[in-house]
């Protein structure tokens with residue numbers, strides 16, 4: 001069941017109305033021998049121009065599917081449906097899921113750019129970094145000389161030595177340097193939106209923190225909108241203006257980062273926060289969530305979280321919860337969100 005198109009239901013949105021992306025009922029399905037696998041189910045979310053939105057969830061919750069859907073780049077034979085309206089700062093809105101092959105090729109990189117999960121290994125090992133930038137500029141018909149000037153500036157913004165990096169082969173750079181070079185590469189065609197899927201997963205804690213603060217500077221300098229996808233809730237709270245929580249291929253809750261941290265209203269978000277291995281908090285305080293993430297071929301009926309939820313009632317097993325607004329900027333898909341404060345203690349404090 002999808003909660004997508006009901007006009008009365010709330011849509012995950014910030015307080016503003018300048019949306020660079022409007023996702024409605026975005027769904028991804030794979031038709032497989034053992035049944036239809038719905039790996040993203042009716043995502044309704046608006047992304048504000050110039051915001052940094054974090055999308056978090058357990059492994060297998062649909063984060064990468066959402067990221068790929070934003071560029072209509074879900075792998076074959078996945079089928080993406082719904083609509084994703086991209087509203088550039090200049091020009092007419094387009095539906096990303098409805099573009100010709102040529103227009104889509106232009107949109108990717110030039111308007112919505114993506115750092116794919118595990119992309120560190122996607123560098124061509126026989127090509128120096130300079131070659132990667134030149135090829136990208138060339139393939140999109142950009143002036144290479146101007147583009148390489150921008151490249152140098154971007155590399156410097158990311159605290160890299162442009163000459164040294166451009167003259168290196170990928171294997172000559174550390175993981176942190178490669179990841180920053182990849183971010184520079186994804187920005188070289190001046191996109192409006194940068195989608196990053198687990199961009200820091202392979203890096204040590206110090207490098208993760210430093211990339212996160214660089215991203216924040218880049219957003220300000222280049223007027224970017226960023227979608228930051230991660231399983232690392234404490235990390236994304238350092239960066240994001242808003243956070244969306246995915247559970248079982250659906251949006252469970254979305255709100256301003258402060259709202260999600262200080263006053264999470266979905267029982268799952270609360271469990272996630274309470275289980276967060278924050279380096280600042282003592283080990284006894286971590287509470288892993290009981291049960292396991294649903295199989296996309298066999299998602300529980302009603303609220304997909306009901307089997308693991310301490311607040312579940314009979315309704316939860318049969319009636320899919322619509323998104324409800326707790327505040328103008330905070331939406332929750334739960335029948336019992338207003339019981340959460342009284343019944344599930346928040347034990348974790350995540351520093352910002």
Ligand SMILES: Nc1ncnc2c1ncn2[C@@H]1O[C@H](COP(=O)(O)OP(=O)(O)OP(=O)(O)O)[C@@H](O)[C@H]1O
Nearest residue numbers: 030039058059060061062063064065066075231296
């Ligand atoms: N090519 C595919 N065909 C069918 N199902 C797939 C395919 N790729 C992924 N899936 C399934 O889609 C669901 C969502 O996967 P997705 O990669 O979006 O999760 P994720 O939240 O990004 O997880 P992770 O944190 O591990 O990256 C999972 O159940 C996964 O097994």
Ligand code: NI
Nearest residue numbers: 063064065117
């Ligand atoms: Ni993923």
